Amino acid sequence: MKKSSIIRSVALGALLAAGAIAAPANAQDTIYVANNAYRTGPFSGSGIPIGDGMRDYFTMLNERDGGIGGVRINFEECETGYDTKKSIECYEQAKAKNTVVYSPWSTGATLAAIPRAHIDKIPILSMAYGLSASADGSQFPWVFIPPLTYWDGASIMVRHMANELGGMDKLKGKKLGLIHLDAPFGKEPIPVLENLAKKYGFEVKLYPVAAADMQNQGSLWLSIRRDRPDFLYNQGWGAMNPTAVKEAIKNNFPIGKLVGVWWAGGDDDARAGGAEAKGYKSLNFNAAGTNFPVIQDIVKHVVEKGKSLAPKEKVGENLYNRGVYNSMLVAEAIRNAQKLTGKKVITGDDMRRGLETLNVTEARLKEIGMEGFAAPVKVSCADHSGHHKAYVAEWDGTKWTKGSDWMEPLKEEVRPLIEANAKDYVEKAGNWPKRTESCEKSS
Amino acid sequence: MSDVAAQPAPNLLANGWIKAGLIVIGLIAAAIVGARLDPTGTIHAIFVDPFNQMAQAPDLLAQTIWEGLVSGVLYALIALGFVLIFKASGVFNFAQGIMVVFAALTLVGLYEKGVPAFLAVILTLGVMFALAVTIERVVLRPLVNQPDIILFMATFGITYFLIGFGESVFGGSPKQMITDQLYLPKGAIDLKILGGIVSLQKIDIAAAIIASLMIAVLALFFQYTRIGRALRAVADSHKAALSVGISLNQIWVIVWFTAGIVALITGIMWGARSDVSFALEIVALKALPVLILGGFTSIPGAIVGGLIIGIGEKLGEFYWGPLIGGGIESWLAYFIALGFLLFRPQGLFGDKIIERI
Numbered sequence: 001m002k003k004s005s006i007i008r009s010v011a012l013g014a015l016l017a018a019g020a021i022a023a024p025a026n027a028q029d030t031i032y033v034a035n036n037a038y039r040t041g042p043f044s045g046s047g048i049p050i051g052d053g054m055r056d057y058f059t060m061l062n063e064r065d066g067g068i069g070g071v072r073i074n075f076e077e078c079e080t081g082y083d084t085k086k087s088i089e090c091y092e093q094a095k096a097k098n099t100v101v102y103s104p105w106s107t108g109a110t111l112a113a114i115p116r117a118h119i120d121k122i123p124i125l126s127m128a129y130g131l132s133a134s135a136d137g138s139q140f141p142w143v144f145i146p147p148l149t150y151w152d153g154a155s156i157m158v159r160h161m162a163n164e165l166g167g168m169d170k171l172k173g174k175k176l177g178l179i180h181l182d183a184p185f186g187k188e189p190i191p192v193l194e195n196l197a198k199k200y201g202f203e204v205k206l207y208p209v210a211a212a213d214m215q216n217q218g219s220l221w222l223s224i225r226r227d228r229p230d231f232l233y234n235q236g237w238g239a240m241n242p243t244a245v246k247e248a249i250k251n252n253f254p255i256g257k258l259v260g261v262w263w264a265g266g267d268d269d270a271r272a273g274g275a276e277a278k279g280y281k282s283l284n285f286n287a288a289g290t291n292f293p294v295i296q297d298i299v300k301h302v303v304e305k306g307k308s309l310a311p312k313e314k315v316g317e318n319l320y321n322r323g324v325y326n327s328m329l330v331a332e333a334i335r336n337a338q339k340l341t342g343k344k345v346i347t348g349d350d351m352r353r354g355l356e357t358l359n360v361t362e363a364r365l366k367e368i369g370m371e372g373f374a375a376p377v378k379v380s381c382a383d384h385s386g387h388h389k390a391y392v393a394e395w396d397g398t399k400w401t402k403g404s405d406w407m408e409p410l411k412e413e414v415r416p417l418i419e420a421n422a423k424d425y426v427e428k429a430g431n432w433p434k435r436t437e438s439c440e441k442s443s
Numbered sequence: 444m445s446d447v448a449a450q451p452a453p454n455l456l457a458n459g460w461i462k463a464g465l466i467v468i469g470l471i472a473a474a475i476v477g478a479r480l481d482p483t484g485t486i487h488a489i490f491v492d493p494f495n496q497m498a499q500a501p502d503l504l505a506q507t508i509w510e511g512l513v514s515g516v517l518y519a520l521i522a523l524g525f526v527l528i529f530k531a532s533g534v535f536n537f538a539q540g541i542m543v544v545f546a547a548l549t550l551v552g553l554y555e556k557g558v559p560a561f562l563a564v565i566l567t568l569g570v571m572f573a574l575a576v577t578i579e580r581v582v583l584r585p586l587v588n589q590p591d592i593i594l595f596m597a598t599f600g601i602t603y604f605l606i607g608f609g610e611s612v613f614g615g616s617p618k619q620m621i622t623d624q625l626y627l628p629k630g631a632i633d634l635k636i637l638g639g640i641v642s643l644q645k646i647d648i649a650a651a652i653i654a655s656l657m658i659a660v661l662a663l664f665f666q667y668t669r670i671g672r673a674l675r676a677v678a679d680s681h682k683a684a685l686s687v688g689i690s691l692n693q694i695w696v697i698v699w700f701t702a703g704i705v706a707l708i709t710g711i712m713w714g715a716r717s718d719v720s721f722a723l724e725i726v727a728l729k730a731l732p733v734l735i736l737g738g739f740t741s742i743p744g745a746i747v748g749g750l751i752i753g754i755g756e757k758l759g760e761f762y763w764g765p766l767i768g769g770g771i772e773s774w775l776a777y778f779i780a781l782g783f784l785l786f787r788p789q790g791l792f793g794d795k796i797i798e799r800i
Contacts, residue, residue: 039615041615042720044610044615044617045615045616045617045718045722048616182770206768207769208769208770209770211725212729214722215726216514216772219510219756219757219761220769222757223760223769225503225506226503238722239718239720239722242717243716246716246717268616268718271619272617272717
């Protein structure tokens with residue numbers, strides 16, 4: 001072998017070795033967080049503000065604090081276009097890159113990811129969406145659904161209806177219409193509503209909307225005109241929501257009696273109805289607006305430095321703040337996992353422990369600049385949701401305001417259903433792995 | 444040249460129709476007997492109860508038919524976009540849906556940039572014309588005389604290009620249609636008739652009028668002008684049309700531009716009912732059952748098909764939907780179309796193709 005070629009191969013070897021050393025050193029500095037997004041496709045109207053909120057919170061933590069516990073967060077979006085098939089590709093990518101948590105961002109994508117994540121041991125955070133039954137931590141150790149499930153939401157809707165009417169006993173003989181997307185997401189509240197209807201003597205009318213007819217709800221609203229429901233609950237998403245608001249106005253349905261699930265609470269959804277949409281309601285578990293230290297910090301460290309994708313006037317909109325809230329849960333769980341394990345760079349399993357003992361108290365909310373932005377959240381080994389409170393937000397013609405006090409879900413009704421349903425899911429799944437992960441002492 | 448002859452649609456009262464009529468009469472008779480024997484059961488719920496409802500609340504029936512009529516006209520408009528291109532190029536234009544989105548977004552986007560509303564409409568038409576010329580130059584001309592399936596796949600390419608291009612230019616956020624600025628009316632006319640109120644939305648009336656005018660103009664244009672005759676020649680055979688000196692390129696540009704105009708109007712009307720976003724693309728799929736029913740090559744077919752589907756699916760959803768939990772509209776449209784196909788496989792007004800071997 002010639003001398004020059006020996007030198008060359010030595011140099012090459014050194015370079016490769018350096019690369020091999022440098023790569024893990026680099027990875028050790030960051031925690032990789034995978035997150036599905038849909039900035040394209042028919043649901044992008046809702047996906048963009050949420051994506052911006054999530055991204056901006058992590059950018060803010062990196063800019064202001066240098067990450068979490070001294071480790072920068074490598075937050076990466078994977079575009080799904082709200083397509084479950086693509087979400088599986090995104091899941092595989094997230095797995096390959098050793099993500100500490102996977103946020104599917106659609107109920108279909110969550111359902112597809114749950115069986116996979118149980119084998120790959122990747123925690124799933126489906127924040128107030130996905131499979132309601134996954135709130136049972138004893139059967140679903142890897143799935144988390146704080147701060148509440150669709151079933152809790154439906155029960156809060158019933159409570160809201162009772163409050164408006166003047167008591168639970170006044171529900172008898174009333175009619176609640178459920179407008180819902182004819183998809184797994186839309187059908188989630190049906191079992192709880194039917195149970196509660198039996199118990200309190202009201203009637204539930206279902207108004208399904210096929211995805212292809214999202215903008216074409218004419219006959220549905222004719223049926224509403226015929227059935228005259230006292231209240232309407234809208235489990236809708238994407239272009240279905242602005243259409244529902246417009247149709248309610250067109251059909252003279254009292255807009256104050258139309259209440260959306262939290263995903264029907266986009267600013268663009270309500271704005272579509274113009275001035276007459278004033279009084280439209282939606283369940284909510286985060287505050288809208290920029291009047292919070294956390295949002296101010298995002299404006300200062302991210303938006304004003306040109307590092308946000310959101311136009312400044314969209315910062316603080318309801319769905320943007322929802323995205324911020326989601327990232328806060330992830331960030332707090334990472335912090336928690338670091339505390340539990342004493343490690344700086346955590347793994348997926350550490351993250352599961354962090355999520356399972358997540359306890360964001362009122363004091364902690366104040367520390368992170370979110371006082372009055374959200375209610376405290378606590379997750380436990382058995383209860384992966386917490387079944388927390390929500391309130392009814394009201395559109396005042398230009399922005400979302402707080403239209404009611406925080407309301408507890410009817411947990412005593414919801415929880416037994418969740419446990420029964422979880423058992424059912426596990427039985428149908430066949431050889432579902434038994435939970436082997438031990439619970440933390442503190443939880 | 445293959446020996447293909449297109450015959451005009453035969454008399455509507457041909458054999459198939461008599462057969463269909465007899466089946467319908469038979470069904471009705473069976474239903475009446477069944478309902479008599481079992482006044483509370485399923486047969487009663489399907490065959491008698493809906494008609495009772497119609498008789499008891501004629502105002503709701505009128506409202507349902509009105510809603511169906513408006514949707515029907517709007518479906519007809521979308522279907523027309525497909526029919527024109529099918530006639531000229533022999534392909535199902537998969538890109539029609541995204542053209543609706545693209546036209547509406549261009550209009551709203553220009554308005555947001557500060558262009559006055561009506562100038563924005565004119566500029567959008569300009570953009571749709573440029574798009575038609577580009578498609579003809581870049582996509583169709585190099586593919587002349589290729590099998591239809593290749594042209595069809597090319598329209599997929601156009602779709603994905605327009606999605607990506609549209610998203611990079613306008614972003615994915617939903618926008619509001621500028622109905623007020625275009626002087627489209629708001630509010631409703633409430634008619635106190637039939638023992639109740641029938642509420643006619645002014646925007647729906649406007650939509651019905653504009654769409655009907657549009658359809659009438661196009662039908663006349665393609666029936667009585669030189670270009671219209673040329674289009675029909677091209678539809679029969681590209682080669683034969685070329686041999687008598689018809690410019691295929693010119694026809695293609697005109698047809699794609701017309702489809703662009705139809706897309707813009709469709710976008711404005713549907714955008715006003717919801718918002719302007721990429722979700723509007725799926726509205727175009729509502730034209731499929733209309734095309735199956737009306738035939739891919741017939742302008743009257745698109746109109747009649749649109750009305751039958753529109754009124755049929757609204758009546759079906761409103762009176763029969765609750766029996767099986769509602770939400771039947773989307774597949775009922777195909778069901779109606781299939782029902783017609785059993786008796787007229789070429790569609791209501793489609794050409795019966797007789798190929799001599």
